[in-house]
Amino acid sequence: xxxxxxxxxxxxxxxxxxxxxxxxxxxxxxxxxxxxxxxxxxxxxxxxxxxxxxxxxxxxxxxxxxxxxxxxxxxxxxxxxxxxxxxxxxxxxxxxxxxxxxxxxxxxxxxxxxxxxxxxxxxxxxxxxxxxxxxxxxxxxxxxxxxxxxxxxxxxxxxxxxxxxxxxxxxxxxxxxxxxxxxxxxxxxxxxxxxxxxxxxxxxxxxxxxxxxxxxxxxxxxxxxxxxxxxxxxxxxxxxxxxxxxxxxxxxxxxxxxxxxxxxxxxxxxxxxxxxxxxxxxxxxxxxxxxxxxxxx
Numbered sequence: 119x120x121x122x123x124x125x126x127x128x129x130x131x132x133x134x135x136x137x138x139x140x141x142x143x144x145x146x147x148x149x150x151x152x153x154x155x156x157x158x159x160x161x162x163x164x165x166x167x168x169x170x171x172x173x174x175x176x177x178x179x180x181x182x183x184x185x186x187x188x189x190x191x192x193x194x195x196x197x198x199x200x201x202x203x204x205x206x207x208x209x210x211x212x213x214x215x216x217x218x219x220x221x222x223x224x225x226x227x228x229x230x231x232x233x234x235x236x237x238x239x240x241x242x243x244x245x246x247x248x249x250x251x252x253x254x255x256x257x258x259x260x261x262x263x264x265x266x267x268x269x270x271x272x273x274x275x276x277x278x279x280x281x282x283x284x285x286x287x288x289x290x291x292x293x294x295x296x297x298x299x300x301x302x303x304x305x306x307x308x309x310x311x312x313x314x315x316x317x318x319x320x321x322x323x324x325x326x327x328x329x330x331x332x333x334x335x336x337x338x339x340x341x342x343x344x345x346x347x348x349x350x351x352x353x354x355x356x357x358x359x360x361x362x363x364x365x366x367x368x369x370x371x372x373x374x375x376x377x378x379x380x381x382x383x384x385x386x387x388x389x390x391x392x393x394x395x396x397x398x399x400x401x402x403x404x405x406x407x408x409x410x411x412x413x414x415x
Contacts, residue, residue: 223243227292
């Protein structure tokens, strides 16, 4: 199977090889995947579901280097910010009550990866994480937006939503890599990563079962849900992949390797807005690349 030029570009970029903007744009222009990703979503932006479609598409695009140079991507990025920024962070309803931990972190990460120029807006999303994202059980959250506690089952009740913790730690990691360290960032990140490791990456503390079945399901890129591929990648970025508590999760990925040495995506989420990088249930080039980087670390 011929490799899509967007994946080739990702390989080069992550190896640290020098790629000019002109060469990157040439490779992106040849990519069949990019053509699909920059096709306008069918959903309207004046609804929660519609706005989330643009968030998902940008979330996928920021997995590919240099997509911030695409004019339509910049248009969508500005649209997303215009609709979601609320001074304290990012909300898909455009109101304080609608701010959710996972989406605030996702949008903040998108802005950092897409090299968005207004650092004040990025700082707003990061500061919300520092001030309000719980990374331990039984701690009261002082945020006053209602949806965080009620509408979606409670992101910050007695036990903080695991998705929110993972997405928030990913945002802090991106910020640290881009803008440098600070005591507040380091402290929160250290606490959050330890919280994740204490769950052995994916397990309930009470029973040792997976936190949710989807957390051990192979999919890439990642939606508001997370899985062991994303979590292990986060831990690798923070030089924690050798921690013994990662072993079970790594073993799961090894066990899922196909007889031909590749891996497959098990499922596709959000089919109305999501663009598949790999066809489910078949040997996948993208997901194999990502997992092999973890297994062979």
